[in-house]
Amino acid sequence: MTAVHTTARTTATAASTRPAAASAEGRRVLRRVLWGAQILLAAFLFAGSALPKFAGQAQAVETFNEIGWGQWFRYVTGAVEAAGAIGLVVPRLAGLAAAGLIGLMAGAALTQILVLEPAWAALPVVLAVVFAAVAWDRREESRELLRSLKR
Template identity: 60%
Template sequence: MSTRPLTTPATTTDRRTAVHRTLWAVQILLAAFLLIASAAPKFAGQRDAVETFDQIGWGQWFRYLTGTCEASGAIGLLIPRLATPAAIGLIGLMIGAVLTQLLVLAPAWALLPASYGVLFAIIAWYRRDGFQALVSRLRR
């Protein structure tokens, strides 16, 4: 029977590096999606976006607010120390999107914001150290 550990420090470091890089790739892709495919059409007044927010019934101001939250969250995802609070805020936005899909729009589409919410939760969890460093610095 071998007494060697299953993982060595080098293996653990390699795994952390791979997770770190993969997470950054996911964050960049999500930020690009939020800015280009989600927030920009809301700001530009694309017909689909206007019609969707008419269906929701809260007025077009809510379209601008939602676009602003998406764009802010996307930018926050790209700043290491803001990635955790941005991801947490985006989780809240995705909860609202899921509820809106289920209760007002098309329930089958609720899976998309739900899956984004899961990705944002993973980002918030893995990027928590950077946020804790920011909070510690602010407390000094």
């Protein structure tokens, strides 16, 4: 084989691996960004949303009175938020926690639109989009966890 053919083959091989390397680097960057978002959202859900519900903060009590389902629903919502917050920071659970939190955010958006203040429905919708990105990124871990539970 001539030097020209060897150089051409090496160049072609290097060029074909560049997109894969760039893709892997992009995935690592995305994973880091999502981890940052997961940590911030977990802190918000736990400290800023679940704990006030558990502590009986006046605004939380008033909001659940407006909803009309009773204060037991405030505790259930707080428990789901706390569990979701913990799940978001456990790598193996993050995808399933995010998927569950999408459901919670859908309920929150509907409650805002139908009962409380429709303009505030945008916040849970935006959070649901972030949770969807986390669930998508963690889909392999979620599949593996579900497979291991079947065994």
